[in-house]
Amino acid sequence: MSGFPFYLVLSLPVLLTCILMSINKRKFKQRPKLPPGSTGLPFKGETYKLYSQNPNDFFSTKEKRHGEIFKTNILGCPSVMLTSAEAARFVLVTHAHLFKPTYPKCKEQLIGPSALFYQQGDYHTRLRKLVQGSLSLEVIRSLVSHIETIAISALESWSGGHIVNTYEEMKKFSFNIGIFTIFGRLDANNAEELKKNYSILDKGYNSSPSMSGTLYKNSVLARKRLSQTLSEIICQRKETRLEEKDLLGRLMNATDENGNSLTEDQISDNVIGVFFAARDTTASVLTWILKYLHDNPTLLEAVKDEQKVIYERNDEGSRPLTWAQTREMPFTYKVIQESLRMATVISFTFREAVADVEYQGYCIPKGWKVLPLFRSIHHNPDFFTDPGKFNPSRFEVAPKPNTFLPFGNGVHSCPGNELAKLEMFVVVHHLVTKFRWEVVESEGGIECDPFPIPQHGLPARQWLSYCIKEQLPSTFQNPDDILGIEPSLRGKLSVVYSNIFEKPMYQGEIAFHIPESR
Numbered sequence: 001m002s003g004f005p006f007y008l009v010l011s012l013p014v015l016l017t018c019i020l021m022s023i024n025k026r027k028f029k030q031r032p033k034l035p036p037g038s039t040g041l042p043f044k045g046e047t048y049k050l051y052s053q054n055p056n057d058f059f060s061t062k063e064k065r066h067g068e069i070f071k072t073n074i075l076g077c078p079s080v081m082l083t084s085a086e087a088a089r090f091v092l093v094t095h096a097h098l099f100k101p102t103y104p105k106c107k108e109q110l111i112g113p114s115a116l117f118y119q120q121g122d123y124h125t126r127l128r129k130l131v132q133g134s135l136s137l138e139v140i141r142s143l144v145s146h147i148e149t150i151a152i153s154a155l156e157s158w159s160g161g162h163i164v165n166t167y168e169e170m171k172k173f174s175f176n177i178g179i180f181t182i183f184g185r186l187d188a189n190n191a192e193e194l195k196k197n198y199s200i201l202d203k204g205y206n207s208s209p210s211m212s213g214t215l216y217k218n219s220v221l222a223r224k225r226l227s228q229t230l231s232e233i234i235c236q237r238k239e240t241r242l243e244e245k246d247l248l249g250r251l252m253n254a255t256d257e258n259g260n261s262l263t264e265d266q267i268s269d270n271v272i273g274v275f276f277a278a279r280d281t282t283a284s285v286l287t288w289i290l291k292y293l294h295d296n297p298t299l300l301e302a303v304k305d306e307q308k309v310i311y312e313r314n315d316e317g318s319r320p321l322t323w324a325q326t327r328e329m330p331f332t333y334k335v336i337q338e339s340l341r342m343a344t345v346i347s348f349t350f351r352e353a354v355a356d357v358e359y360q361g362y363c364i365p366k367g368w369k370v371l372p373l374f375r376s377i378h379h380n381p382d383f384f385t386d387p388g389k390f391n392p393s394r395f396e397v398a399p400k401p402n403t404f405l406p407f408g409n410g411v412h413s414c415p416g417n418e419l420a421k422l423e424m425f426v427v428v429h430h431l432v433t434k435f436r437w438e439v440v441e442s443e444g445g446i447e448c449d450p451f452p453i454p455q456h457g458l459p460a461r462q463w464l465s466y467c468i469k470e471q472l473p474s475t476f477q478n479p480d481d482i483l484g485i486e487p488s489l490r491g492k493l494s495v496v497y498s499n500i501f502e503k504p505m506y507q508g509e510i511a512f513h514i515p516e517s518r
């Protein structure tokens, strides 16, 4: 120690202080601050605020105040919302291993804990292959004529001039498509049971089990009945020993590398999961398409012109639509894309941080929910000029990568997106070539159900309007004089009524009637 320089001994405390400060600094660096933002009232958080107003307003107010990353409290969970395209990619694609899919437990129980979208890793990959297989382009191209039959029957059931809740009717339509995709042809009694109980389950899905609870309890009971019906369907399938290629068949016949099959519960959870993922999303977008076309008559005319060409090529609609024709609707496709962007029916998705994650200098603590906001990305003027304007022609140029995410991104992105778009093409084709419709409450705002839908589900009236020229004498060539057809009378009673003469005017094959309100 004798040779140890004295000045070093003197500077030792200074050195120690420096080392400690640098350790502290590193520690401080390791624990960045939480994102800015408010978490609302204790327990209640900001859930009500989010779901009771136009979600665009909620997100843009927050973003203006706090920037692209902010904290909040949704559904009783501390959460971080992220508004940028890079952040959505960070969470869903490049760092997806740090964020697991998550839903509130009570909701997970209603759908089924083994459903695809709550899963990660090998089980997710295995299930996803099965679901994706049943929704591949190869499979859905064989569904066109079935989708067409279901669409025509739905549209005809709304026509006649009475007011319908468009969203509710679209839900029935997308559920029927779901039934066909999952089971192929299904016995009518089983289909009815599934519809009835899914609708009860749906009514309680957004209620809380802790409140008086009747709706939630009813949902739980309906979920049990759904499992029973599915169990019977599975039993019937086993008896026939047919290896069907629909989703149920694929789930029933799948085995893992050890030869294990999926359990009946796993099959049920995934069937109900697909209904859940498919029904309200598709119905909500279809409802918005009707509203946007109604609000933009010039665009409606352009869609009609495009569809009329196909209609005429199919001998005035007497031949069915083909898969190739559904791929040749460029303007209609832009309308669909713009509707998906404007409405962004999945405003955000839920993930949970599996570790403390640092993002842009902020800490997202382990266990917090992380919500990439698709809606904010779709309404960002840097990506979509004048984002509040419905302008399908913006899709003449492909959006920048990772900025158009109606079907999500990464390993959990939507496997049903091609089916959903096919449903839209088919419905729009028949709607604009054979029907006229009038929105009853066109000025209304947005309602969250929890998917954003037009106010009150877009009440509308619809009339069948085809065959007019061929069926009527020259005095009745103006379609405005002929507003409706009563489906129950079609082909049976051959009388046309006019709103001008208020008496039967024409004997033909089809009976039209004019609603009294005209």
Ligand code: HEM
Pocket: 101, 116, 117, 118, 128, 131, 135, 178, 181, 273, 274, 277, 278, 279, 281, 282, 285, 345, 346, 349, 350, 405, 406, 407, 408, 409, 411, 412, 413, 414, 415, 416, 417, 419, 420
């Ligand atoms: C316009 C209609 C639809 C929209 C906007 C939509 C949107 C989405 C989005 C954004 C996701 C990702 C969620 C996440 O990352 O957490 C998703 C997942 C999913 N969608 Fe769709 N979807 C639609 C229709 C459908 C249809 C028709 C089906 C099936 C028939 C379907 C089945 C699924 C399934 C099973 C998942 C979960 C995938 C996984 O976790 O790996 N969706 N959907």
